[in-house]
Amino acid sequence: MEEKVPRSNIIETEIPLGTVHPAALEPYRVRLFVEDEIVQEAEITIGVNHRGIERIMEGLPVEKANSLTEKICGICSNSHIWNSCRTAEMGLGIEIPERALYIRVIMGELERLHSHFLYLAHGCETVAHETFSMRVFYLREIVMELLAMIGGNRVQYGCSVLGGVRPRCDLDEAKLQRLKEDMDKLEAGLTDFAQRFMADSILISRVTGVGALPAKQAIRLAVTGPSLRATGVARDLRTTMFEYDDFDFNVITQPDGDVKSNLLMRALESFESIKIIRQAIANIPEGKVVNRDWEMFDTDINESYIEVPRGTLYHSYALESGRVRHCIIRTPSMANIGAMQYACIGDHVTDAQLCIVQCDPCFTCTDRAIEIIRR
């Protein structure tokens, strides 16, 4: 695919949107530079929802800091607490029980399912196809109920703790049975949705070729996660994570990097998540879910990368007297902002929000502290 270039070097008209806009469910500002309603360039600015979580985490006991990371995102809350615990566990060399690893994987994949379903619903809503949007939300509801069953809440589950998972998140036979049954329901519902989606020629014509991002450009912009895989690059951090060693799954890619590829990629990746959860249900080992037998000591900066629903999530901090020091968190949307800006170029103003949505933004979580280096 050829790179997109603006039709003109002279930008005459600017249409700013946001930071409050109904189609953008997040607070961000986008300046669209247009020529006859065709976007020539886009500039996204965030920063209106900075909460300073890293700063608050500084000096907190590591257990409390871990709990706080869950508040970063309402969609990837489990991913944040998982990665935060993982960061400390890697630094302290804590051995995690096998059963806890399986439960973490189940939670991670359930979260991926609900995030991908939210993406599909949001994508359909942005093109104003409310019926498809509603249908995906019904599917998502099954996942939300499963998350509530395991974690006790629909958004903040508090599943991971240092050394494993909370005992209340352990899965007994009844819970495993329900998980298994609901995976069948989800698979049937998702198959039906995917078939209807592909058969809807109007919707397909509306999303095909819109917001195209070539693979070369995606790599250059350091795009991560499903948005990268939708351009044809098979890069998934789960293939390198030790938690996924026991699981057999495919890294899904799509060729075009446009909205259609992104939507299909998420739908197909959801099938892989269902597959992983089924394997976890079938092979979950017996035993304890948390290892309390570890000692706290001071560590240098520990880093952990995991694959979360929207891409690569990075957490790092050092430990000093059991407290967090020099905490840095980088969410996937930070890396994908460049792709969002690029995707808008050459498309109609009406499609601009769709081009941004196709990169699955989560700007509220991305509003992190930045260090300005003056040279």
Next chain:
Amino acid sequence: MFETTVINSIIALIITVVVCFLISTLLPGIERKYVHARIQQRIGPPVTSPGIMAPIKFLFKENIEPSSPVPGLYKALPVICFFVVLSILIAITPYAFAIPALSSLVAIVGLLKVEEICYVLMGSLSKSIMSVRMPFPDRVKGAAHLNTTRSFIEDISAKRSLRMITYGSFPLYLALFAPVTAARSIFLNDIVSYQQAHGPFLFTVAGGIAAIVFFIGYMIILNEYPFSIIKAKCDVIEGPYMEYASKYRSIVFITRGFLMFTLGVLFSVLFIGIPPTVFSPTILLNIVVVLIFVLMMGIFSAFTPVFTNRQLLPTILASTLLGILAIVLGLL
């Protein structure tokens, strides 16, 4: 004798318009509750909510003064739209047939054009906080393109409305003139008389094609998905209606339901030959036609995304060609 007839006609006209207006307030609720919500497998709002309760609620809300260069005109536009729709309804009742200047297709097309022009004015007079007026430091050091002309999102809406006037509503007007080719008259009285003598125009080949074109035009003029580019939520949000609050928004809501009813009745006059009057049971047929239109529009809009130019232009072109075909067939 003549005076009595005129007074009786005026009373009958008022009763007809009031009854039609009351029925029209239920139409947005029927569309949302029994079509959209049913298709989307949800409960939906109470049927009286979108067309009756919401306008009443807005009547008692505090008004927010619009940020418009001509606020008086901006606030008057919904009222103008309402009276335009009212005039169209009056024009298609049998009581207005005695006034040829009003009950002709030229007058109806002219009134519909006024309605469309109101959207252009609304869009160009609205300067909401959603874009340029949002207090955000766009033009700072390091920002891209510091010397551009900044455009409100309602400006895009106004441009699109203008485009829709130019070619978007063309199919509707072609469909309106299709019955003229059969009746050989632009006066509604003649069109109705022709159909009473020869049967409904709808059941001819030309009439069937024109009815399809009329339906597409009906959705376009009502700014319903997939043709709602002038108020697409994904960019221009409410577009021309963005800054209407309280009683002005209430009028916007009421006018929409009223326009849905009026266009449905217009179809039954032009294509079936039944003008609306509450003193004849044929008004039930008018209502059935209106409901069919609302149900069909609800189904289409529930299953289609908003169109951009890529889909809109071919659709309008195809509808226009169909409209021309209907007229040619009508002339043969």
